[in-house]
Amino acid sequence: MFIILKGDDDDDAADNVVNYIWNILGGGGDDVGTHPANDCKQEFMTCETRNSSVVYTRWGGSDCTPDTSHVVYTGYIGGGDGSHSGGGTNPLCLPETPEYNNELIASGRFRSLVYGAEIQANDYLPWKDLYENDPLCAVCLAQGRSTSLMIPAKRTCPQGWTKEYEGLLMANYRTLAGHDYLCVDSNPEVRPGSAPDLNGFLLYPAVGVCGSSLACPPYIDNAELPCVVCTW
Incomplete structure (x- = not known):
């Protein structure tokens, strides 16, 4: 034509x-x-993204921002053991109701091990009652948007972006096996009865270190870093 x-x-x-x-x-x-x-x-982005959508994970929450997103599924944060040198390094949002293929279940030594997560923030006063508890997570669908972004050390989104949630930047302890930084919801939800210290995928608050190449100021030595998750 x-x-x-x-x-x-x-x-x-x-x-x-x-x-x-x-x-x-x-x-x-x-x-x-x-x-x-x-x-x-x-309104280029509006026209461009009118029928698009993006998925993000709300670490530490069991719901999505009602006005902007819909829940795909909810579950528990999991990943590799923080004391192990191998295994996966990325966090997982494990569904509340797993589905197993019984035909594929077998026993053996050579496996990658998946553990539940624990909040290791006993000296972070706002979360002192959450120490050793297992945080929840939710996978969210943001319709009409095409990308998501986690910004460390910020609580607000750039102009034109939609704020999904803000939180605390967390990762593993400095001497243990590293894993991805997570933005854990500032008001985290945890699995009831999960306080026993069983370790696993560990989440410690991340802080800035002055005296290194970090710009201080404006960064503050040993101060917990916030974070925010935004969509466009």
Whole structure:
């Protein structure tokens, strides 16, 4: 199919293309030109992402931000044992109701081991009652957006972004096996009855270290770093 464009200049021709494609895709009426040509130019990301979506994980929470996202599933944070040198390094949001394939279950030594997570924040006063508890998680779907971003050391999102939640930046202890930094919800939810010290995938507050290459100020030595999760 060929489209013959007629306009006073190249801009008019470009607008005709926008209008024509918009109407072919169902964005306007039957006649070319019924959709204002400049709408998508002025709101590029809105037009670009109108039917898109992005998934992010809310670490430490069992729900998603009601006005912006929907819950895909909820569960518990898990991963490799913090004292092991091998295994996976990325955190997992393990579903509350796992589904096993009994035909594939067997015994053996050579396995990658998955443990539950524990909050190791006994000297972080706001969370002193959560020490050794197992945090929850939720996988969330943000509709109408195309990307998500965790920003360390910030509590607010850049202009135009949607704030999903803010929290505390956490990782493993400095002398143990490393894993990804997580933004754990500032008001974490935990699994009831999970206070016993069983270790596993460990979560310690992350702090800035001055006297290194870190810019101090504005960073503060040994101060817990916040974080925020944003979508666009």
